[in-house]
Amino acid sequence: MFSLSISRTLKALAACALLVLAAQAPAQSVFRLTAIPDESPTELARKAAPLVKYLEQKLGTKVEFTPVTDYAAAVEALAHKQVDLAWFGGFTYVQASQRSGGKAVPLVQREEDEKFRSVFITTDTTIRSLADLKGRNVSFGSQSSTSGHLMPRSFLLAAGIDPDRDFRRVAYSGAHDATVAAVASGKVDAGALNISVWDKLVADKKVDTTKVRIFYTTPPYYDYNWTVHADMPAAQRDKLTKAFLDLSRATPEGREILELQRATRFVPTRAENYKGIEAAARSAGLLK
Template identity: 35%
Template sequence: MKTVTKLITLCALILSIFVNINTSAATFTFTAIPDEDESQLRTRFEKVALYLEQKLGVKVEYVPVKSYSAAVTAFRNNQVQLAWFGGLSGVQARRLVPDSQAIAQGYEDQFFKSYFIAHYSTGLERSESFPAISQKTFTFGSKGSTSGRLMPQYYIEKHLEKKPQQAFKRVGFSGDHSRTIAQVQAGAYEIGAVNYKVWETALASGKIESNKVSVIWETPAYPDYQWTIRAGVDAKFGKGFKDKVQAALLNMNDPELLKSFPRSSFVNATNKDFEPVLTVAKKIGLID
């Protein structure tokens, strides 16, 4: 009997060692929507990966993607367990993977906004009223962008009472906010919609020629970017892992890391915070 008991104990010990080795060997992967120049994103998120490795005690890898939809797909397929999503892409991802949760957002993401920008040739100037942009050429950012497509389209339809394709001479999708700025500045499009943070960062770094392109209108505030974690991470990385990830993000206080987002800090987020985004997406037909 003692021999059997010892054998059972030994087997349990071996199993425990195997599980621990397997858990520690697992790589925690994350991605981010490609809303800016790829080299800037890689620099930012490889630093985030190092920070998370130190805080979580597991190997962490940043997985770059080429599009917003690719970020959502990677999350759905469990190629990544964490993602820096925009409001719309986060809603889409959580609908595809039930029980996934928004766990942190930038302080500024609670009241985000989009800028409408115009080429100087339009003669348009900044106004609190919705600008006279009918029959101009217009570019959004990515088709899946909250600040570069969803909210701008909502306000276009609200004020012009037409779909963008009927309201403008030509409609484009640049792919990201940096390209939107470049295209409007070059005159390829007369008007564009852009993430206000990307605009202000580009302006501060001298990348915008203010005599060629300027802000003409800003949207009311709405919730946007957030970190969303995939359901099931505790089963893969150990009990309480989700809480550890959330704590690491909320306690990210390195000025250089925060500046790269740019955000002043990260605060708690929940799925409920992004219900207004879902409502707008349904209203303009981007989500059923």
């Protein structure tokens, strides 16, 4: 009886010890990713869903998409390590690098981002060139957008047109699709946005091209990338890079993700690719 009692006591103590250990064990780590809100929240969530599922399989951990309210919030989230991975435009990457003290590391970009472009659109038949925008109401996207503001502004300045001096009014729609809506509705005379969103809206028949048309396409430049903080362990960084590089249109999963990301494939990138963006931002007075 005595030995049986001891056995029961030991089992009870062991059970208690397991409960204590379980309580003290750290919660399951969550890998968080975010993206600049250059499109509507519903579209961003739709694009992220299959990528989240894929990365969970490749990283072996729970992955969550964390939406942010604006471009600045995405920059701050990565700089302060509130997220592990961020989808940036070239300019927001430069801002994140500055805010983090040079600790923002771009891993991969779409093949399309090596020669990205912006387009200027209008419904006004008298607007045929950038010079015709003088005295007009013109919309950009977010002030921190590479393809919706910085690079369009940079090419305007190169053409001798200062938006703040030469336009009647400069508007900021906040997102590329919102810029198209503003132009289509007549709220502004013209607008600038990234060519990828324009092509997608046209393909989905969400814009009437008999009324809204492109009148200027910019020269190419480097743009979007997936960026991590330099404090991420090298092994995890390598695993994450490989996951993106392994995406292929030859598989149903890869095709879905790449189509939603509007990518042919992902390729490695590096900080040096965005020196031109940084120079344009400083020249335009958007980066100190």
